[in-house]
Amino acid sequence: MTSISNSDAALSIDLQPPAESSPLVRKLGSLCLMTADEIEFLEGLQNNTVVIEAGADFVAEGDTRSTTFILIEGWAIRYTALSDGRRQILSFAVPGDILGLHINFNAQATYSAAAMNKLKLAAVDPRRILEIYQKYPILASGLSWCTAREFAILGDQAVRLGRLPARARLAHLLLELWYRLELIGKNEGRWLEMPMTQLDLADTLGLSLVHTNRSLAGLRRSGLIEVKKDYIKLLDIEALTELSEFNPDHLAEFSI
Amino acid sequence: MTSISNSDAALSIDLQPPAESSPLVRKLGSLCLMTADEIEFLEGLQNNTVVIEAGADFVAEGDTRSTTFILIEGWAIRYTALSDGRRQILSFAVPGDILGLHINFNAQATYSAAAMNKLKLAAVDPRRILEIYQKYPILASGLSWCTAREFAILGDQAVRLGRLPARARLAHLLLELWYRLELIGKNEGRWLEMPMTQLDLADTLGLSLVHTNRSLAGLRRSGLIEVKKDYIKLLDIEALTELSEFNPDHLAEFSI
DNA sequence: GGTAGAATTTAATCTATGTTAACGTCATTA
DNA sequence: TAATGACGTTAACATAGATTAAATTCTACC
Secondary structure (H helix, E strand, O other): OOHHHHHHHOOOOOOOOOOOOOHHHHHHHOOOOOOHHHHHHHHHHOOOEEEEOOOOEEEOOOOOOOOEEEEEEOOEEEEEEOOOOOEEEEEEEOOOOEEOOOOOOOOOOOOEEEEOOOEEEEEEOHHHHHHHHHHOHHHHHHHHHHHHHHHHHHHHHHHHHHHOOHHHHHHHHHHHHHHHHHHOOOOEOOEEEOOOOHHHHHHHHOOOHHHHHHHHHHHHHOOOEEEEOOEEEEOOHHHHHHHHOOOHHHHOOOOO | OOOHHHHHHOOOOOOOOOOOOOHHHHHHHOOOOOOHHHHHHHHHHOOOEEEEOOOOEEEOOOOOOOOEEEEEEOOEEEEEEOOOOOEEEEEEEOOOOEEOOOOOOOOOOOOEEEEOOOEEEEEEOHHHHHHHHHHOHHHHHHHHHHHHHHHHHHHHHHHHHHHOOHHHHHHHHHHHHHHHHHHOOOOEOOEEEOOOOHHHHHHHHOOOHHHHHHHHHHHHHOOOEEEEOOEEEEOOHHHHHHHHOOOHHHHOOOOO
């Protein structure tokens, strides 16, 4: 907003999208050189914004109204609820992420989505996503990359849940979030934003609340992390990586 | 091959793809009405076939040569190997499934893929997938559906691993495979093809081999399944569904 | 048709994680 | 400043599932 004056006043020679652009445009812009046309289309997609209060669901499993959402501000979760009230969180979504990029038209949502904190998101007709593939080849590659990445993230989640012990699961997730936030420029020093409660963390890691707390304490006592309200500091990324067998290449950037 | 004579001799009025067509064409054909042009393109994609021996890897995690594979015959797995030799199988692929539908160009494969039994698959340049999106709108919707389905399958796998006890995990997986094979017409009565060993099953369910065997025995003793070499009979689908909280809608068909 | 190696089954023991319950801390509001 | 409620921490005990090992049954191959 303040930066408008700077692009007015000075001759802009930036090839990168301007600073006031959406997180999605910034994210894709750091990976591929989109045309002005493509950037404009992508920004235009995000005109219809919605605000969701912290804790509220904005997609419910079984919904037949399918909408694609682009996350602009705040964190969201995708999750599945079980009959006894327990939950499995499938993944976190951060600004620049797309929920429902590939939709079963005429089918039901296979998971619910909720806001971790106050959310701003763009509601997009999924038909416009197919339009991207038809008309904007660079964007299409970008979206294909997003899809592959979501797959890798969910696959890593399965590995965590299926084969890693509690502390490694936690370390692995912290590193995933670290690299994802890194890409959108949200890490400050080694402090990682952690807006979720330990109960949310437990439901992500497939652990009980108490054991999640124990695992957190374990990493803390080993000198690997430092914890404060809403933030965790990664004190030794190398050790965390080794402990959890995390592979950063799964989240690596690409370039065209 | 023998059926060529029938389409030569008689006047064909089928709207459905002919019987000798590929599993992928049959799968999509049961969901949407493709044009002759689209069917031809899809079959043409699968000209370059490869045979893989049982047990062999055909994608290794970290590979930078990215290829899309369409499974024509046999079963495959996607998996991640850990440093101590343990494995987490992410999902099974059956005829008609596509591996690497969305590829990170210039990036590494994030999982390995191996043949469960002898495999016939088509190797496709991933650029031709993007071509589909540009030129064949019906096919594009079909592929979008495939992607959403793969997501749902992997999400269900995360729920199994994170929140279900051993026997429910097993029941849940059996039902998933049941509905998937149903779609491609591979179920005989209530007998479900199970070409994997109990070790493979264990690596899918995130359990030890011994406990997988116990879980299998548990379901058998409860009268829910009957086991024979390479097949499992689902004796009580309703009870299995309730036990595992399986939701068949996740794999539901769609139609345009 | 016999044999070696693979796959399955069962039992005994151990451990990581779940469960329950109590207590602490902090922020909000009365 | 007290009361409340959400969230975090810790301890004691219970249990599902891991591990190890050995026996048994398949099955592919000679």
